Amino acid sequence: MPRWCTYEVPVDTGMFSPVGLQPTAVLRLAFNGAAQWLGRHAISHRRLVSEHKTGFVIWSASFISDRPVSFFDADCLEMRVMGRVCGGGTQFACEGQLFGSFGTAVHVQATCVPLRLDGDAALSGVPARLCPEVMASFLPDEIETLPHRSPVPGLQAVVAREGILLARHERQFTIHRHQCEVADQWFWPEAASLASGGREDLIRADADSVPTLRHALGTTVRRLDLLFNRPFFLFDQGVVVSSAHRWKGRLVFIHELKGIDDDQARALAIEQFAAAGGSWN
Amino acid sequence: MKLRVNGALLRFTDYRRVITIAAPTVEAGLTALADQYQPLRKVLFDREGKVRATHRIFLNGAPLEREELSSPAGEADSVDLLLAISGG
Numbered sequence: 001m002p003r004w005c006t007y008e009v010p011v012d013t014g015m016f017s018p019v020g021l022q023p024t025a026v027l028r029l030a031f032n033g034a035a036q037w038l039g040r041h042a043i044s045h046r047r048l049v050s051e052h053k054t055g056f057v058i059w060s061a062s063f064i065s066d067r068p069v070s071f072f073d074a075d076c077l078e079m080r081v082m083g084r085v086c087g088g089g090t091q092f093a094c095e096g097q098l099f100g101s102f103g104t105a106v107h108v109q110a111t112c113v114p115l116r117l118d119g120d121a122a123l124s125g126v127p128a129r130l131c132p133e134v135m136a137s138f139l140p141d142e143i144e145t146l147p148h149r150s151p152v153p154g155l156q157a158v159v160a161r162e163g164i165l166l167a168r169h170e171r172q173f174t175i176h177r178h179q180c181e182v183a184d185q186w187f188w189p190e191a192a193s194l195a196s197g198g199r200e201d202l203i204r205a206d207a208d209s210v211p212t213l214r215h216a217l218g219t220t221v222r223r224l225d226l227l228f229n230r231p232f233f234l235f236d237q238g239v240v241v242s243s244a245h246r247w248k249g250r251l252v253f254i255h256e257l258k259g260i261d262d263d264q265a266r267a268l269a270i271e272q273f274a275a276a277g278g279s280w281n
Numbered sequence: 282m283k284l285r286v287n288g289a290l291l292r293f294t295d296y297r298r299v300i301t302i303a304a305p306t307v308e309a310g311l312t313a314l315a316d317q318y319q320p321l322r323k324v325l326f327d328r329e330g331k332v333r334a335t336h337r338i339f340l341n342g343a344p345l346e347r348e349e350l351s352s353p354a355g356e357a358d359s360v361d362l363l364l365a366i367s368g369g
Contacts, residue, residue, distance in 0.1 A: 055368015115368035120324045122289050123367040124335035183367035184289040231366060233288020235298070 002084060002141045003041045005033075008076040009098075020068040020220035021106065023196060023271075026098065027061060027189035027226075030108040033081035034094035042083065042137035049117065052134055055125050056092060056112035058188040060150040062225040063108040074100040085138050086111065087147030089129040111148040123183040152227035152268050156254055159270070163247030166210050169202035171240045172260070175232045184234040188267075191226055195255040195269035198240035202253070206244075213244055215276040216251050223272040230266040232259070238266070251275050282310050282354040289364045293321040307340055307360055308332075308350040314362075325362075337363045 015025040035045045048054045069077070081096035093111040097104050114134075115125030135143070173194055181187040199216060207213045232238060241256040251273040256265035284300045286293075294300065295318065302317075304310040311332060315322040327333050331347070338345045339361040340352055354360060 049368070057366055057368055115366065117368055118327070118333050118335050120333065121320070122293070122324045122364055124289075124324070124333060124364050125366060125368040126335060184292060185367045233364065234291055236288055
């Protein structure tokens with residue numbers, strides 16, 4: 001049986017907006033949950049980096065919200081998380097749920113690619129299969145031969161093909177240190193913040209001509225999918241290219257996060273909202 | 282040449298992004314840069330003194346393979362030094 005760990009997360013007002021849990025807070029909790037699981041059941045994240053020269057870089061993440069949760073619903077939420085190896089050691093994945101007495105609020109998933117660190121102070125590394133000593137810390141039930149597949153490329157294609165484009169907007173940004181992790185590389189949950197900022201600026205710019213867009217300010221993200229191709233680093237300048245679509249009765253925002261001189265997106269984020277008066281299914 | 286240091290390497294050059302170096306080749310420029318900013322040496326070069334595989338080097342926007350680091354570089358050339366990925 002795969003091992004899980006469950007623990008309480010005291011809520012604070014910074015985890016919420018007026019409409020529910022902040023997507024960035026959910027993703028930060030997911031990454032922290034992965035670290036909790038590694039520390040309890042395998043090898044702590046710190047020891048992985050410092051002793052086993054193994055780091056992780058995010059590749060894919062998503063969450064699905066079952067119901068809106070407000071700051072006033074509970075003093076604490078419960079985080080339940082499980083870690084596993086996929087692709088025969090080429091990925092480390094965690095999945096979890098954030099729940100309370102009211103039921104499950106959010107299902108969250110994140111998949112990282114292991115890096116073999118070069119041993120320098122910049123924590124530089126190259127993608128590599130997890131080493132045998134690290135693999136030995138996982139139970140057989142926690143090792144899958146198949147790799148995790150991201151739904152993002154397929155979702156992006158089907159929304160572009162079948163959806164109705166409502167608006168487009170671009171917003172420039174600079175990565176500052178408060179958005180970075182220990183190696184001055186962006187902390188990947190910031191992708192959700194940048195996507196949210198792109199969406200909000202698109203709505204502010206275009207909602208007078210497309211009023212239905214405002215619904216995505218007054219309700220919570222039902223589903224968020226992220227795919228990461230290349231990281232941003234300290235003081236990198238980028239642009240969020242956001243587009244809004246109506247698809248299957250939903251409002252869908254596709255965000256391409258590019259470096260200012262890049263042709264290809266370094267990260268993709270797809271936010272889905274139930275449309276005003278529309279059903280989710 | 283103008284050496285442009287990016288992102289995760291800035292803390293090793295006292296946060297200077299563009300540094301002018303007089304050297305005949307890209308490799309000599311990188312060595313001179315590491316002489317000037319000692320903390321960068323172990324980050325940029327491995328124990329054999331070779332540029333680590335985790336760095337990407339561009340000469341006037343074109344990526345250089347390791348065997349091309351001896352390419353000549355003059356006053357008007359720019360060299361970009363990027364860390365491809367890091368693992369925290």
